[in-house]
Amino acid sequence: MAETMILVPGRSQRQGTSLNEGKLKDEYKRVTSTAELNEKDMRRLKLKNGDKIKLKSNVGQTVVTCMSKKDEDLPTGMIFIPYGPPSSELMESDTAGTGMPLSKHIEVKITKVS
Amino acid sequence: MTEATQTDAKKPTPKKVDPNIGKNIKIVKDATCTFCGCVCDDMELTVDLDEHRITKAKRACVLGRAWFYEHTLDTRPGVLIDGKEATFEEGVEAAANILVDAKFPITYGMSDSTCESQRVTVEIMDIINGNIDTTTSVCHGPSGMAFQGVGESTATLGEVKNRADLVIYWGGNPAESHPRHFTRYAVTPKGMYIPNGKKDRTVVLVDVRRTPSTPVANIFMQIKPGKDFEVLWALRALVKGKKINGNIEKETGISREVLDDLVVRMKNCQFGVLFFGMGLTMTRGRHFNSGALLSLAADLNDFTHFVAKPVRGHGNVTGADNVVSWQTGYPFGVNFNRGYPRFNPGEFTMTDVLSRGEADAAMIIASDPASNFPKAAIEHMKKIPIISLDTKDTITSSIAKVRFAVSTYGINTGGTVYRMDDVPITLRPAFESNYPGDQEVLEAIRDRVKALLSGKKARLAA
Numbered sequence: 153m154a155e156t157m158i159l160v161p162g163r164s165q166r167q168g169t170s171l172n173e174g175k176l177k178d179e180y181k182r183v184t185s186t187a188e189l190n191e192k193d194m195r196r197l198k199l200k201n202g203d204k205i206k207l208k209s210n211v212g213q214t215v216v217t218c219m220s221k222k223d224e225d226l227p228t229g230m231i232f233i234p235y236g237p238p239s240s241e242l243m244e245s246d247t248a249g250t251g252m253p254l255s256k257h258i259e260v261k262i263t264k265v266s
Numbered sequence: 267m268t269e270a271t272q273t274d275a276k277k278p279t280p281k282k283v284d285p286n287i288g289k290n291i292k293i294v295k296d297a298t299c300t301f302c303g304c305v306c307d308d309m310e311l312t313v314d315l316d317e318h319r320i321t322k323a324k325r326a327c328v329l330g331r332a333w334f335y336e337h338t339l340d341t342r343p344g345v346l347i348d349g350k351e352a353t354f355e356e357g358v359e360a361a362a363n364i365l366v367d368a369k370f371p372i373t374y375g376m377s378d379s380t381c382e383s384q385r386v387t388v389e390i391m392d393i394i395n396g397n398i399d400t401t402t403s404v405c406h407g408p409s410g411m412a413f414q415g416v417g418e419s420t421a422t423l424g425e426v427k428n429r430a431d432l433v434i435y436w437g438g439n440p441a442e443s444h445p446r447h448f449t450r451y452a453v454t455p456k457g458m459y460i461p462n463g464k465k466d467r468t469v470v471l472v473d474v475r476r477t478p479s480t481p482v483a484n485i486f487m488q489i490k491p492g493k494d495f496e497v498l499w500a501l502r503a504l505v506k507g508k509k510i511n512g513n514i515e516k517e518t519g520i521s522r523e524v525l526d527d528l529v530v531r532m533k534n535c536q537f538g539v540l541f542f543g544m545g546l547t548m549t550r551g552r553h554f555n556s557g558a559l560l561s562l563a564a565d566l567n568d569f570t571h572f573v574a575k576p577v578r579g580h581g582n583v584t585g586a587d588n589v590v591s592w593q594t595g596y597p598f599g600v601n602f603n604r605g606y607p608r609f610n611p612g613e614f615t616m617t618d619v620l621s622r623g624e625a626d627a628a629m630i631i632a633s634d635p636a637s638n639f640p641k642a643a644i645e646h647m648k649k650i651p652i653i654s655l656d657t658k659d660t661i662t663s664s665i666a667k668v669r670f671a672v673s674t675y676g677i678n679t680g681g682t683v684y685r686m687d688d689v690p691i692t693l694r695p696a697f698e699s700n701y702p703g704d705q706e707v708l709e710a711i712r713d714r715v716k717a718l719l720s721g722k723k724a725r726l727a728a
Contacts, residue, residue: 245618251598257550
């Protein structure tokens, strides 16, 4: 059963260095397709490092790899992913008259890809 | 003496061999890194002129090293039209025709481009009554709106280095996105009135999660997602001695005690600074969040000296704000359709213009919206002719009708960029590229656009 979580895309150091190598290169694709969840959420959702998960928002869906973070580093119910094409897939285009889509607080339904 | 050290003592000291002997090497001192908005201008670059690459970037951070080492000479074609190799002149002709024939041409990007190139871009859009937007709109655009609404109590990073004894980072992770922000400007460096560096400073970090920046902070405030405005507004109330809701901890994750402690620290510091990132602008509240933070900084000036600065991402995104402002009167999201500039975020910003399917041609400079924009905007980009100028292939350049490969600013071309604190810095390029710079391509397009338009007018008059 899908569970709703908050996706927070952001910068990471490896995302920054890999985009210099090239955004069409495998490393950038790997970095921006790896989502982090805390250990508690991983256990509850019966996930282990390297499992594929489907993230679905109101506008799109994407399949990414999951990795665990310590419970104290990432709150329960939150997913972090480095910015990139997979996170854009889930972003709504409404900017509420600002020009800025809501890019850091995306409600997603998460399911394990069997 | 142990056996191990006796053995070591017998070993001859390895002779240091200069790896650059026999090579055609150039040293560029005080070079500038243009990867992020820190725009560190104290780089010492070792350049292998035979191999056309930077082999050492002294003082660069991990991101800066990747920036300098990965931008080498390329072998891809300089110009592609519909995926086929073309000459520079053919590319310019095709690009100019696309722009002149369009009813609603737009341009976007520019934050990894020099001020000189940005200036030409604005000129082109002015000539063809187009729409201009920069990556600011999906970065600190909401902060730009807040500046207009409540003003900005500001300072340079030099002032921060020399004076700030309370440094607050809100909604950002500089350790990963701007590594030298801590070490060169705001946390560890010793300053005129901060003789002991970090020991003389209190560093506060506010974020929804722990990051590699967290250990740098003396105080970490883990806030609930989407509750920045509430905490900022509560701090404003407390600074003014007003009452706040007793449910503040349940609502925001930050206890009353922590807020009271921060208020005391803010009121009693000598020089306080609030650095804020996209944790504020990209979440619920957007410009209201930035406005609340800027207002808090302004309020604190009743008690002490307090400033606020956005931490900017790309190397010259601040330059884009400055150039578009001085050329049009507005910082981003500017439309020339009526022959004069109009500013309206939400209407003339690129995500909106593309998502509504309005633009019929786009010139994308040094950015990759086809990778970073919402799906609806990307879908529309695939339907219209795109002109792309970039140093590397991206998803945007791969869908472009006309694609120019250009040299890298700061590495191959000179010019001016603005640091995130609006200080202009001159670039010192390291080696020549086989590709032209943005400015050269844009000037050629501008000249051809002018010629096409004057021909059009002459035909209409006849």
